[in-house]
Amino acid sequence: xxxxxxxxxxxxxxxxxxxxxxxxxxxxxxxxxxxxxxxxxxxxxxxxxxxxxxxxxxxxxxxxxxxxxxxxxxxxxxxxxxxxxxxxxxxxxxxxxxxxxxxxxxxxxxxxxxx
Numbered sequence: 001x002x003x004x005x006x007x008x009x010x011x012x013x014x015x016x017x018x019x020x021x022x023x024x025x026x027x028x029x030x031x032x033x034x035x036x037x038x039x040x041x042x043x044x045x046x047x048x049x050x051x052x053x054x055x056x057x058x059x060x061x062x063x064x065x066x067x068x069x070x071x072x073x074x075x076x077x078x079x080x081x082x083x084x085x086x087x088x089x090x091x092x093x094x095x096x097x098x099x100x101x102x103x104x105x106x107x108x109x110x111x112x113x114x115x
Contacts, residue, residue, distance in 0.1 A: 002026040004095045009109030020080040022095030034078040038091035
C-alpha cells in the first residue's frame with residue numbers, strides 16, 4: 001500500500017555533509033509521521049529523527065543540532081540533511097512510517113564517515 005525508497009548515502013569525510021532522500025509511493029495520504037532510523041554494525045536500530053504531517057520534528061540527542069529532517073509540500077519526499085558528520089554516524093539509514101496495515105520500511109541506504 002505504501003512503498004519507501006531511500007537514496008543519497010555514500011562515503012564522506014568527518015565534518016562533511018550528506019542529504020538522504022526517501023520517496024514514498026502508493027497510498028501516501030495514509031502517511032502521518034515519517035521517521036529516519038539507522039543501524040550501525042553490531043548495534044540495534046535506533047530512531048534518528050521524526051517529522052509529522054504538520055511539520056513537528058524530533059531528534060535523537062546524538063544528532064540534535066547536526067541533522068535536519070524535512071518533507072516536501074506534497075509529502076512525497078522526506079529528507080535528512082546531515083551536517084558535521086562523525087565516524088559514529090556510520091550506519092545503514094532507513095526510512096520508516098506506520099500506517100493502519102502496519103510498519104513500512106525502505107531497504108536502506110549506507111552512510112560511511114571516514115575519520
